Amino acid sequence: MADALLFEFLLTEMVAELWPQDPDPARGGRKMNLSVLEGMGCHVGQALGERLPQEMLAFREELDALKFLCKDLWVAVFQKQMDSLCPSHQWSLSMASGLQYLDEAPKFLAFTCGGPRGTLSTLGIESLVTASVAALCACKFQAVIQKSQGPLGHPQLSLTTASGPHPLQVNSRCFGPETLATAFGGGLRARAGHRMLKKWV
Amino acid sequence: MAVCIAVIAKENYPLYIRSTPTENELKFHYMVHTSLDVVDEKISAMGKALVDQRELYLGLLYPTEDYKVYGYVTNSKVKFVMVVDSSNTALRDNEIRSMFRKLHNSYTDVMCNPFYNPGDRIQSRAFDNMVMSMMIQVC
Numbered sequence: 403m404a405d406a407l408l409f410e411f412l413l414t415e416m417v418a419e420l421w422p423q424d425p426d427p428a429r430g431g432r433k434m435n436l437s438v439l440e441g442m443g444c445h446v447g448q449a450l451g452e453r454l455p456q457e458m459l460a461f462r463e464e465l466d467a468l469k470f471l472c473k474d475l476w477v478a479v480f481q482k483q484m485d486s487l488c489p490s491h492q493w494s495l496s497m498a499s500g501l502q503y504l505d506e507a508p509k510f511l512a513f514t515c516g517g518p519r520g521t522l523s524t525l526g527i528e529s530l531v532t533a534s535v536a537a538l539c540a541c542k543f544q545a546v547i548q549k550s551q552g553p554l555g556h557p558q559l560s561l562t563t564a565s566g567p568h569p570l571q572v573n574s575r576c577f578g579p580e581t582l583a584t585a586f587g588g589g590l591r592a593r594a595g596h597r598m599l600k601k602w603v
Numbered sequence: 604m605a606v607c608i609a610v611i612a613k614e615n616y617p618l619y620i621r622s623t624p625t626e627n628e629l630k631f632h633y634m635v636h637t638s639l640d641v642v643d644e645k646i647s648a649m650g651k652a653l654v655d656q657r658e659l660y661l662g663l664l665y666p667t668e669d670y671k672v673y674g675y676v677t678n679s680k681v682k683f684v685m686v687v688d689s690s691n692t693a694l695r696d697n698e699i700r701s702m703f704r705k706l707h708n709s710y711t712d713v714m715c716n717p718f719y720n721p722g723d724r725i726q727s728r729a730f731d732n733m734v735m736s737m738m739i740q741v742c
Contacts, residue, residue, distance in 0.1 A: 445717065448714065448721060449711075449714050449715040451678075451679060452677070452679055452710070452711045452714040452715070453711045453714075453715065455677075455678040455679075456677075456678075456707060456708070456711060458678065467678075524679045524721075525678060525679060526613070526679070526680055
């Protein structure tokens with residue numbers, strides 16, 4: 403599965419590049435870089451949101467779009483299925499020595515938060531996706547859907563997939579290999595000859 | 604084959620519109636504009652229809668004496684409208700569907716371009732070439 407590795411390296415380098423060692427506190431340096439990463443993820447998600455549903459029938463309502471996000475998109479990107487729409491999403495990360503690197507985790511998640519947000523926005527749903535790392539090898543994604551005409555408040559949607567901790571580990575900055583797919587990498591117009599990438603490019 | 608092809612955004616403004624230069628372009632722009640109402644009607648009708656009938660291809664929107672107008676909507680609510688010469692009776696439904704499929708593929712390629720901002724006019728040469736190939740008339 404060279405594709406997953408390729409994407410991991412790309413993501414690692416992106417984070418390394420955009421995360422300065424000495425951020426300029428006056429300009430809110432770190433926050434700006436996170437939003438750059440998230441914006442990139444958003445754009446990739448938008449492209450995916452166009453390409454993946456191409457073969458499918460039209461979505462009649464919001465529920466269809468959400469079902470697509472949970473089943474098809476998640477399977478395509480992370481090769482794991484979501485259990486259901488409601489419970490909270492957990493996705494395994496592998497860490498060298500857990501607690502020490504908990505601070506490092508959020509910057510990797512910025513890109514991945516942008517992904518679903520982009521896809522949802524292509525499908526017509528404005529949302530806000532946040533992630534939180536509660537424990538060692540688990541991560542929660544929360545998508546808050548903003549309804550334009552709702553003074554009643556925002557319905558919250560938590561996405562879940564059950565996955566155990568990944569046994570393989572490369573170094574402290576890498577995710578578990580199989581969990582990240584190249585679908586996002588393909589959205590960045592990487593013309594790799596591999597069949598999986600070709601599908602999304 | 605096609606006389607005019609238009610790509611309309613979710614908010615109903617044109618992202619791309621191209622017609623054969625020999626004809627009065629304004630007439631086609633007007634036809635595409637009026638067809639948007641029919642597209643909206645079809646979409647809302649589809650919403651109430653049975654599950655099996657949900658499709659991206661909308662079919663013939665409305666015929667006029669010289670032209671027929673076909674529609675297609677994507678899941679991101681981007682609409683493709685195609686105006687075809689009525690005299691070309693050899694054009695069957697399957698061919699129209701395949702033309703729309705090609706359009707959709709090219710549009711997806713445009714969306715995947717990292718330099719393209721969704722909502723801008725489509726200026727991709729590849730997309731242009733694909734559309735021109737669909738519009739070349741058989742003399």
